[in-house]
Amino acid sequence: MRRSLALVAVAVTAMVALAFLIPLAVGVMEIAESRALADAERQAATIVPALVITDDVAALERALASTPAGVSRLAVHLSGGRTVGRSRVGPADVANAAERARTVPVANGYVLLRPVALGGGRSAVIEAYAPEADARKGVSTSWAVLTGVAVTLVVGSVVVADRLGARVVRSARRLGQAAAALGAGDLSVRIIPDGPPELVAAGRAFNAMADQVAVLLAAERELAADLSHRLRTPLTALRLNLGGSGPEAEQQRRLAIERLEHAVDEIIEASRRPARRAVPAGCDAALVLCERLAFWSALAEDQGRPWQLVGADEATPVPVAAADLGAVVDALLGNVFRHTPQGTAFRVTLHRGSGIVGVLVADAGPGIPDPERALRRGNSGAGSTGLGLDIARRLAESTGGGVRVEPSALGGTGVNLWLRTDGRAAAPRRGLLRRARGGATGSPVR
Secondary structure, eight states: OHHHHHHHHHHHHHHHHHHHHHHHHHHHHHHHHHHHHHHHHHHHHTTHHHHHHOOOHHHHHHHHHHSSSOTTTEEEEETTSOEEEOOOSOHHHHHHTSSSOEEEEETTEEEEEEEEEOGGGOEEEEEEEEEHHHHTTTHHHHHHHHHHHHHHHHHHHHHHHHHHHHHHHHHHHHHHHHHHHHHTTOTTOEEOOOSSHHHHHHHHHHHHHHHHHHHHHHHHHHHHHHHHHTTHHHHHHHHHHTTOOSHHHHHHHHHHHHHHHHHHHHHHHHHHSSSOOOOOOOEEHHHHHHHHHHHHHHHHHHTTOOEEEESOSSOOEESSOHHHHHHHHHHHHHHHHHHSOTTOOEEEEEEEETTEEEEEEEEOSSOOSOHHHHTSTTOOSSSSOSOHHHHHHHHHHTTTOEEEEEEOTTSSEEEEEEEEOSOOOOOOOTTHHHHHTTSOOOOEEO
């Protein structure tokens, strides 16, 4: 690109320079000729007073010799064909100049023929010679100066074009290197937009694209982890039912296998979608709680766990999908069954408030030593994945609500899931992009 811009600059500047310099060069030459002829005119005028006084040849020769030009450049053509001084033209040229001044080109210069009217009907023609050296005096120097100006303009245009080209090439190369790094998997790469406005816009678009790619990849990883976490609920049910016998245990195992197959189908379906799609329809939280507690009740009876479902006696609409709410309830109840001893009681309470619905899961187990740490994604002190509470938190935050972990009235852990139903916008999830970049700030390509 730099070479192409330099060639274009040379071509354009050279054409412009020639368009102006050729007329200037011709004008300089014409000015020099006019100056030489004007000097010859002045030399011819010096002999006019002598012609007015006399036409004697000897006297005129002395007058010509006394002029600055001398007899080598001046001559006088008198009537009757007499000539005083050295003449460089023929009689025909003299006759043609009898009425009007003429300039005749001769070898190595020009001759100015000027007619002069004398008293008594007499006339004469003064011949003044202008050497070619006088007609070309200063022309070569002027042409050299004009040529130098033209060369300077061409060189200057090439330098400017090269600097502009280098700026464009540098910006384009940085953008290409950043794109290659992003394609190689470096999600932290960013560039400092510079160069022409078009490349600055392209650089900003690249940074925005890189941010979006990082967010999408992080969301896809979280989605895969969340969907995979749903497999733990039926697997937990199967594990807890392995020691059971009888028709009820067989029925529970069959339900757990069906739910495991359903979770696997959800993972396969989600992996085929390019991105997570929001489900605008809501569900009845009371109905979802009744269905999920009916599933977990058989395991609770096998393990001797007293349980209660409070507040699910009337419809309670919430702005989340039934599958998502069911997955969160399964995750919270699965934690109760997984991390508390058999026989530990638990209670699920559905609370309805003004613009908010709460699902409270409480148990009588040993409790969580560090509730704040338990809410962080991937943190678990009991050997699990640490995703269950984070899934619940993100579902609540999608409605503008939240999750709080605190001691329960039963003496163990209480998880309070609050879902807003007044349509308030969800708070943005800060830190998603930072997690996508591996927790590091992107380094701009310089």
